Amino acid sequence: MATTIHEPPQIDSERLPGHGKGGWKDLSPADGDLRVVQEYSPPPSSTAIWVVIFGVTMMFAAFSSALIVRKGSSYDWQSFTLPSILYLNTFVLLLSSVSLEIARRRIATFMGGLKNHVGQPNTQNPSRWLYITLALGLLFVAGQYVAWRQLAAQGLYLATNPSSSFFYVLTAVHALHVLGGLGGLLYCLRRLSKSTLRRNTLVATARYWHFMGVLWVYLIVLLWIKL
Amino acid sequence: MHDMSVNTAHHHSPPTTFISKHVFSLDHKVIGKQYFALALVAAYVGMFLSWLMRIHLAWGDAPIPGLQLLSANGAPGGVMTPEYYLQLMTMHGTIMVFFVLTTAPFAAFGNFFLPIQVGAEDMPFPHFNMMSFWVTFVAFIVLMASFFVPDGPTLGGWTQYAPLNSVGPVAGPGQGLGVILWMASIGLFCVGQLLGSLNFITTTLDLRVKGMSLMRLPLTAWAWFITSCMGLTAFAVLMPACILVILDHVAGTSFFVTSGLNMGGQMLPHSGGSTLLWQHLFWFFGHPEVYIAIVPGIGIVSHILLANMRRQMLSQRTLIYSMGALAILSYMVYGHHMFVSGMNPFSALAFSFPTLVITIPATIVVLIWTFSLYGSKLRINSASLFALGFISMFVSGGVSGFFLAQPSIDIMLHATYFVVGHFHLVMAVAAMFGIFAGTYFWFPKMAGRMMNEPLGKIHFWLSFVGAYCIFMPFHYLGMAGNVRRYAAFVDDYLQPLISVHRFITVAALITGFAQLIFLYNLIHSRFWGKPATDNPWEATSLEWSTATPPPFDNFGGKHPIVYHDPYQYNVQSSVGDYVMQTSPEQVKTEREEL
Numbered sequence: 001m002a003t004t005i006h007e008p009p010q011i012d013s014e015r016l017p018g019h020g021k022g023g024w025k026d027l028s029p030a031d032g033d034l035r036v037v038q039e040y041s042p043p044p045s046s047t048a049i050w051v052v053i054f055g056v057t058m059m060f061a062a063f064s065s066a067l068i069v070r071k072g073s074s075y076d077w078q079s080f081t082l083p084s085i086l087y088l089n090t091f092v093l094l095l096s097s098v099s100l101e102i103a104r105r106r107i108a109t110f111m112g113g114l115k116n117h118v119g120q121p122n123t124q125n126p127s128r129w130l131y132i133t134l135a136l137g138l139l140f141v142a143g144q145y146v147a148w149r150q151l152a153a154q155g156l157y158l159a160t161n162p163s164s165s166f167f168y169v170l171t172a173v174h175a176l177h178v179l180g181g182l183g184g185l186l187y188c189l190r191r192l193s194k195s196t197l198r199r200n201t202l203v204a205t206a207r208y209w210h211f212m213g214v215l216w217v218y219l220i221v222l223l224w225i226k227l
Numbered sequence: 228m229h230d231m232s233v234n235t236a237h238h239h240s241p242p243t244t245f246i247s248k249h250v251f252s253l254d255h256k257v258i259g260k261q262y263f264a265l266a267l268v269a270a271y272v273g274m275f276l277s278w279l280m281r282i283h284l285a286w287g288d289a290p291i292p293g294l295q296l297l298s299a300n301g302a303p304g305g306v307m308t309p310e311y312y313l314q315l316m317t318m319h320g321t322i323m324v325f326f327v328l329t330t331a332p333f334a335a336f337g338n339f340f341l342p343i344q345v346g347a348e349d350m351p352f353p354h355f356n357m358m359s360f361w362v363t364f365v366a367f368i369v370l371m372a373s374f375f376v377p378d379g380p381t382l383g384g385w386t387q388y389a390p391l392n393s394v395g396p397v398a399g400p401g402q403g404l405g406v407i408l409w410m411a412s413i414g415l416f417c418v419g420q421l422l423g424s425l426n427f428i429t430t431t432l433d434l435r436v437k438g439m440s441l442m443r444l445p446l447t448a449w450a451w452f453i454t455s456c457m458g459l460t461a462f463a464v465l466m467p468a469c470i471l472v473i474l475d476h477v478a479g480t481s482f483f484v485t486s487g488l489n490m491g492g493q494m495l496p497h498s499g500g501s502t503l504l505w506q507h508l509f510w511f512f513g514h515p516e517v518y519i520a521i522v523p524g525i526g527i528v529s530h531i532l533l534a535n536m537r538r539q540m541l542s543q544r545t546l547i548y549s550m551g552a553l554a555i556l557s558y559m560v561y562g563h564h565m566f567v568s569g570m571n572p573f574s575a576l577a578f579s580f581p582t583l584v585i586t587i588p589a590t591i592v593v594l595i596w597t598f599s600l601y602g603s604k605l606r607i608n609s610a611s612l613f614a615l616g617f618i619s620m621f622v623s624g625g626v627s628g629f630f631l632a633q634p635s636i637d638i639m640l641h642a643t644y645f646v647v648g649h650f651h652l653v654m655a656v657a658a659m660f661g662i663f664a665g666t667y668f669w670f671p672k673m674a675g676r677m678m679n680e681p682l683g684k685i686h687f688w689l690s691f692v693g694a695y696c697i698f699m700p701f702h703y704l705g706m707a708g709n710v711r712r713y714a715a716f717v718d719d720y721l722q723p724l725i726s727v728h729r730f731i732t733v734a735a736l737i738t739g740f741a742q743l744i745f746l747y748n749l750i751h752s753r754f755w756g757k758p759a760t761d762n763p764w765e766a767t768s769l770e771w772s773t774a775t776p777p778p779f780d781n782f783g784g785k786h787p788i789v790y791h792d793p794y795q796y797n798v799q800s801s802v803g804d805y806v807m808q809t810s811p812e813q814v815k816t817e818r819e820e821l
Binding site for chain 2: 043044045047048051052054055056058059061062063065066069070073074075076077158159162165169173
């Protein structure tokens with residue numbers, strides 16, 4: 001019983017709606033934990049998302065070290081001012097993390113059948129905040145595109161200078177990973193519409209999304225210092 | 228007597244079509260076999276390329292019949308040009324390192340047996356697992372496609388050093404599209420391995436059945452887990468490096484090409500790139516890659532020796548820690564590949580020290596094997612012979628590593644055949660012996676039939692003697708100053724060495740033919756071999772607790788419960804001198820009796 005790949009909807013007994021604890025972890029109605037011999041193990045999706053985060057971290061560590069070595073290896077490095085829209089993009093991406101947290105709580109309350117803060121049954125569409133997160137994520141990617149256009153308007157293209165090369169590479173690879181996160185959000189929305197969303201799926205997606213925000217803050221600091 | 232709990236939560240449905248069962252399969256066992264088949268094809272392609280190279284080195288002017296059909300420009304009249312020699316050498320190294328030594332012991336055997344050994348139905352993300360194989364398959368096709376582009380494959384060696392890898396066709400045949408295909412192939416390979424690592428790590432940590440604590444995992448499972456952690460770290464670094472090289476080619480960036488570089492009489496438009504940057508990124512991957520190839524072999528050999536020694540390992544826990552130490556230290560030593568790159572001598576010392584330190588866990592592993600074997604009544608079969616051969620190669624190749632770890636000696640021996648002999652023994656042949664040992668040992672479980680033992684033993688002795696005949700003289704060649712990657716030996720001091728090269732070539736041809744015996748044995752046994760029982764080796768781990776071959780869900784709708792450590796041999800139980808991990812029977816172990 002320990003190794004179901006598609007684990008069934010489950011909920012810890014102490015977090016059943018009847019206990020009144022609710023919270024963001026109560027995403028699915030209780031149906032018994034069929035992985036009774038696995039009580040000591042985290043769900044694979046939880047481990048997997050940390051594995052993914054580690055892999056992406058290593059990838060950007062490689063890019064970062066390449067930037068530092070490349071800058072120090074010659075005198076052709078030209079500094080330039082980062083497009084100001086990047087700071088707005090940063091705000092948008094961090095805001096999307098907040099909206100995703102709200103979405104997680106709303107969905108947990110909805111799926112747990114709990115009452116809202118004024119004591120009424122929660123009938124709000126729980127996917128609304130997920131859509132808001134999705135829109136903010138798309139806005140971030142669009143903002144990055146605007147930043148690239150602004151740089152191009154200044155005559156800074158991919159091959160113009162190593163500094164611009166690294167700017168385009170780092171921001172583009174990050175944007176691709178953000179698009180992956182948007183794909184995860186769409187998957188959650190689809191599962192939510194069918195009432196088959198699992199707690200672990202949303203938790204893993206959210207962890208990845210927050211990591212994208214943290215990674216972007218690191219990147220913009222790195223670019224600000226090094227460019 | 229096995230303890231299996233009834234599984235009431237079976238969520239798999241077996242595939243119903245040929246495509247879903249054999250091609251785009253989600254079953255880890257089918258994916259493991261697909262990886263094995265890919266590695267098998269790659270191994271014979273790589274071996275064939277080495278034959279061509281060896282024949283050319285021994286008899287440089289003699290035409291090789293039909294070679295002109297492979298490349299009219301590279302081998303006019305069947306005699307290969309120096310550039311074409313380098314292209315074949317590059318492809319040989321790339322195919323062997325990536326698509327054989329990484330693919331077979333880790334991805335093939337690991338995919339098939341890791342879920343079974345932890346008691347799982349499958350990997351937790353079977354779609355990613357399927358993608359992992361097919362991305363790797365596409366990577367192989369992309370690499371092979373470079374044989375069929377106008378300039379042929381890249382000639383830059385499997386290390387693809389900059390700036391040769393970034394300047395384009397002006398650097399020679401294959402340095403344009405050939406390099407791009409190489410980088411694309413290896414970039415895809417990285418994606419495949421990252422997806423594989425994701426599944427291996429989560430399977431090991433999250434899908435263990437009841438009673439299967441970490442220390443009850445078989446040594447193979449530990450080896451695959453440690454390797455997947457290494458792969459996750461190493462391939463995530465190589466992939467960005469490949470992306471940057473492709474951009475240098477197609478977008479005109481200057482990541483790796485220095486300024487003022489004049490090639491072929493023309494000034495290159497790049498500015499200020501760092502050639503050493505590539506070496507740092509590559510070897511940060513490249514040295515752990517050595518252990519990605521060998522650590523699964525350490526696990527496989529230990530697993531097989533234990534089943535044939537019929538006793539417990541001297542210290543299983545120490546062996547696990549040693550494999551972990553090898554993995555961690557492998558990231559601290561990569562600079563020893565760059566001693567002659569002009570690095571600060573203090574940096575060289577900093578890389579030399581951990582390189583010597585890493586021999587400590589490697590030595591501990593060998594000592595554990597040796598003392599465990601001492602006094603045991605080893606069952607001699609093809610699998611145990613290849614396991615012993617692995618130890619022999621690992622030690623022989625490892626000893627020369629002591630010399631290369633020291634900058635003052637390495638400067639003299641760098642880029643000579645001494646290095647080629649060293650890494651072929653310790654990494655390539657040892658890993659290949661691990662693959663052969665695993666094949667002879669697990670073939671009954673994978674195919675449901677036994678392999679032919681006499682043919683296996685002939686295969687072993689020819690390979691064992693042949694490998695030493697090929698690679699030990701390489702050390703002599705290196706000490707005589709024979710630089711690697713030369714396509715011909717025209718200098719006076721190299722002329723006397725040609726007879727050694729001829730000896731090596733003859734040995735390589737004979738050893739290569741021995742591998743055809745293995746291929747015949749594999750194919751013949753698959754269809755006409757003696758049917759295998761569920762546990763032909765009287766082994767104890769979970770793969771031997773299930774049917775042969777295992778059912779679609781591995782344990783026939785049940786899940787095992789684990790009661791024992793993985794290697795309870797030399798005990799008195801109701802079935803013999805061993806007790807299965809799944810048996811609730813209480814037995815006294817050798818140590819308890821002591």
